[in-house]
Amino acid sequence: MRTTSTMVLMSIAVVTWLTAGQGRAATEFAMPAIPGFRASAPKTPPRFALTVPVKVPAQLGVLKLAPVHTDAMSVAQLAETLGMRGEVLEENPGRWLVEDSNGARRSLTVFGASGGANFMHLEQLHIAPASAPKLPSDAEAYALALAFLKENELLPADFDTRMGTVTFHRPRLIERDMKRNVNLTVIETGVQVRFRQYWQGFRVSGPGSKLYIMLGEGSVMEGMTRMARVATGVDMLLPAVSAAAALDALGQGAGTYAVPTGCTTAKVTKMEVVYWSESPRLAQDHSVPVYEIGGDCVDAQGKSLGEFFAYAPAAYAVPGFEPPQGEPRREGPPWPMDQR
Amino acid sequence: MTQGKPSTAPLTSRRQTGRLLCLSAWGIALALACLGVAPHAAQGAELLAEHIEIYASGGVSASVDLPGCADTTTGLVDEFDAAGWSETWWSNSAAFESDFKSSSLVGGDDDDWADAADFAYFCGHGNTGLVEFTTFTAADGNRLLFNTETRYGNLNVEWVTFDTSFTLRDTGTNISTWYSNAFSNLHLLVGWHDSPLDGDTGGQFADELIDTGIFDGGGNTVQQAWFSNSGGCTDQTSGTTQSIIAEIQAHFNDRIWGEGSNAGDQPNNGLGWLSQSDC
Numbered sequence: 001m002r003t004t005s006t007m008v009l010m011s012i013a014v015v016t017w018l019t020a021g022q023g024r025a026a027t028e029f030a031m032p033a034i035p036g037f038r039a040s041a042p043k044t045p046p047r048f049a050l051t052v053p054v055k056v057p058a059q060l061g062v063l064k065l066a067p068v069h070t071d072a073m074s075v076a077q078l079a080e081t082l083g084m085r086g087e088v089l090e091e092n093p094g095r096w097l098v099e100d101s102n103g104a105r106r107s108l109t110v111f112g113a114s115g116g117a118n119f120m121h122l123e124q125l126h127i128a129p130a131s132a133p134k135l136p137s138d139a140e141a142y143a144l145a146l147a148f149l150k151e152n153e154l155l156p157a158d159f160d161t162r163m164g165t166v167t168f169h170r171p172r173l174i175e176r177d178m179k180r181n182v183n184l185t186v187i188e189t190g191v192q193v194r195f196r197q198y199w200q201g202f203r204v205s206g207p208g209s210k211l212y213i214m215l216g217e218g219s220v221m222e223g224m225t226r227m228a229r230v231a232t233g234v235d236m237l238l239p240a241v242s243a244a245a246a247l248d249a250l251g252q253g254a255g256t257y258a259v260p261t262g263c264t265t266a267k268v269t270k271m272e273v274v275y276w277s278e279s280p281r282l283a284q285d286h287s288v289p290v291y292e293i294g295g296d297c298v299d300a301q302g303k304s305l306g307e308f309f310a311y312a313p314a315a316y317a318v319p320g321f322e323p324p325q326g327e328p329r330r331e332g333p334p335w336p337m338d339q340r
Numbered sequence: 341m342t343q344g345k346p347s348t349a350p351l352t353s354r355r356q357t358g359r360l361l362c363l364s365a366w367g368i369a370l371a372l373a374c375l376g377v378a379p380h381a382a383q384g385a386e387l388l389a390e391h392i393e394i395y396a397s398g399g400v401s402a403s404v405d406l407p408g409c410a411d412t413t414t415g416l417v418d419e420f421d422a423a424g425w426s427e428t429w430w431s432n433s434a435a436f437e438s439d440f441k442s443s444s445l446v447g448g449d450d451d452d453w454a455d456a457a458d459f460a461y462f463c464g465h466g467n468t469g470l471v472e473f474t475t476f477t478a479a480d481g482n483r484l485l486f487n488t489e490t491r492y493g494n495l496n497v498e499w500v501t502f503d504t505s506f507t508l509r510d511t512g513t514n515i516s517t518w519y520s521n522a523f524s525n526l527h528l529l530v531g532w533h534d535s536p537l538d539g540d541t542g543g544q545f546a547d548e549l550i551d552t553g554i555f556d557g558g559g560n561t562v563q564q565a566w567f568s569n570s571g572g573c574t575d576q577t578s579g580t581t582q583s584i585i586a587e588i589q590a591h592f593n594d595r596i597w598g599e600g601s602n603a604g605d606q607p608n609n610g611l612g613w614l615s616q617s618d619c
Contacts, residue, residue, distance in 0.1 A: 034537065035408050035537040035538035035539050035575075036404040036405075036406065036408075036537070036538050037505055037535040037536070037537060037538070038406060038409070038463075038464065038465050038466065038503070038504050038505045038532075038535065038536055038537075038538055039403075039465060039466065039467060039505035039506060039535045040401075040403050040465040040466060040467045040470070040472045040505070041401075041402045041403040041404065041465075042402065043402045089555055089557075091547075091555055091556050091557055092547070095547075097556075097557040099557060107557055109557065109570035111570075118568065118569040118570035120560075120564065120568060120570075122560060122564065125564060126561070126563050126564045126567050126568075126592075126617070127561065127563075127564070127592075127593055128563070128589050128590065128592035128593050128615070167579075169579075169617075169618045171567070171615070171616065171617035171618070172615070172616055173589065173592070173613060173614070173615050174613065174614045174615075174616075175589070175611060175612075175613050176515070176516065176519075176611070176612055176613070176614060177610065177611055178515075178516040178519040178520050178610055178611065178612045179516070179520070179610050181512055181513060181516045184611065192618070194578060205577055205578070206577055207537075207539065207573075207574065207575045207576055207577055207619075209578070210569060210578050212569075212578075225569040227569070256404070258505050258506070258535030260467060260468055260506060260509075261467040261468060261470070279539055279540070279574065279575040280574065281540065281574065281575070306468070306509070306511065307534075309534070309535055327411075329407065329410075329411060330410075330411035330414050330415065336389075336391070336410075336413070336414075336417075336429045336430065336431035336434075337429065337430055337431065337434050338430075338431045338432045338433060338434045339434060340430070340434045
């Protein structure tokens with residue numbers, strides 16, 4: 001049985017930026033507690049080149065988030081809404097589980113710290129099909145997903161349901177002749193309808209903000225992911241960091257990035273302020289804005305290497321911040337051997 | 341190689357925890373708990389887990405340290421242990437590049453480590469077509485494991501996971517190079533097309549893979565466990581793409597030993613499968 005830490009109280013990381021020639025602590029940034037990417041870093045950071053205009057207001061708010069209370073009763077209610085019957089178990093501290101006793105193999109996992117839920121029809125979801133399933137069109141999937149969420153009162157008010165903001169994802173199985181590098185068969189296994197959350201006019205990002213419906217063969221709902229914290233208002237205002245200053249800071253160690261090997265220049269084609277919603281496993285009472293950045297990397301010869309991803313500070317810290325807690329380190333048995 | 345049961349050949353000279361720990365001196369209550377997992381126990385099944393937390397602070401890499409790798413590997417090992425697997429778990433400078441490198445190559449030793457296990461897991465840094473270690477033997481020449489240097493399943497292992505960024509990125513040649521080299525009766529190679537954040541990937545993955553008893557969920561297929569937002573995707577942002585390579589389509593429905601059936605070993609026939617899904 002695993003134990004999961006759930007004690008994160010404040011999601012503000014004050015990052016000290018050591019600017020060249022200016023000594024320590026020239027600027028302090030307010031950053032969410034975003035873990036680093038697991039991407040090998042080059043010895044010299046790439047140059048981040050902004051290629052798009054980025055608008056940001058003079059000030060950005062730190063938002064207060066509503067407290068979350070999850071118990072067996074609230075989990076049972078959600079299970080019932082999803083047509084499940086089964087005992088509610090707390091399989092790990094803070095991780096609730098319902099497995100259907102209704103005949104079908106279905107499971108519902110609820111993370112107590114955030115109320116985030118994941119429902120899976122285990123006989124269908126991500127099971128490799130014998131033949132290509134008959135899937136709904138994007139428009140049909142959108143209508144079905146929206147109707148389901150509305151009818152069951154599972155649609156939070158701060159998610160945008162307009163068709164233009166919804167994204168569709170179709171997981172794929174590909175049979176490939178690996179010697180010739182040619183695809184022989186491509187099977188779309190489902191249609192995922194994804195809704196976006198907005199706070200104060202900014203998109204919410206991070207693992208704690210997901211609202212998906214997955215439809216499979218015959219438009220059957222195979223899965224639902226609903227991670228949706230609630231913002232209750234602005235707690236304090238912070239001076240905003242310009243996009244150019246944020247990219248400079250990123251190159252000097254503030255924030256995190258993942259670039260392909262050989263990347264010397266990262267061409268920024270997407271850069272927007274988002275609010276960060278942490279892992280659904282963790283409690284979070286504030287949300288801090290951050291720049292979410294993407295684009296294409298090129299090597300020294302200008303050859304495209306593919307996408308890169310980054311987060312950079314969008315706000316300066318001011319006095320009054322609580323120091324960041326971060327996720328506490330996990331306690332475990334002293335098994336890993338570091339000598340041999 | 342395995343058909344219908346895990347291997348019985350142990351990872352010799354390694355610490356075997358799991359069941360021994362369960363039955364040592366923890367008293368009747370714990371013994372009963374151990375008995376409680378008996379229906380799910382994977383007798384003889386072996387896990388090789390390796391993680392690297394210390395990168396930049398160790399002075400040999402420019403890559404940032406990864407505390408999440410240490411924590412999530414703890415979660416993964418806990419879960420496999422509860423299901424009765426034997427574990428070998430190397431960390432930081434004791435995680436050798438050679439452990440995952442084909443024994444058929446100079447400096448490779450996977451027949452004693454990754455390929456001697458049934459399920460092998462590594463958490464650390466990666467990039468397109470490679471995995472970054474911090475320790476290597478002189479014969480290896482470097483601390484990066486490349487997709488051309490692997491061959492799994494010729495001895496034993498069924499499932500290998502590289503919980504590292506971009507390693508299974510579908511650039512075309514990257515996936516086919518992994519397949520052409522790594523698949524030698526291997527069932528699944530599990531990893532990331534995109535770059536995961538250093539969160540609880542492996543622990544949540546294992547939670548969905550393994551059902552340790554009536555108070556636990558899991559027991560799902562490897563693909564379900566990896567793609568699930570209560571599994572490998574739990575701590576990732578929307579749109580982060582995962583990859584799994586399989587020898588045959590049926591391998592995507594494999595359950596690990598003790599959790600259900602799998603499609604058995606299949607030789608490399610040059611036609612592989614790639615499954616991709618977004619978190």
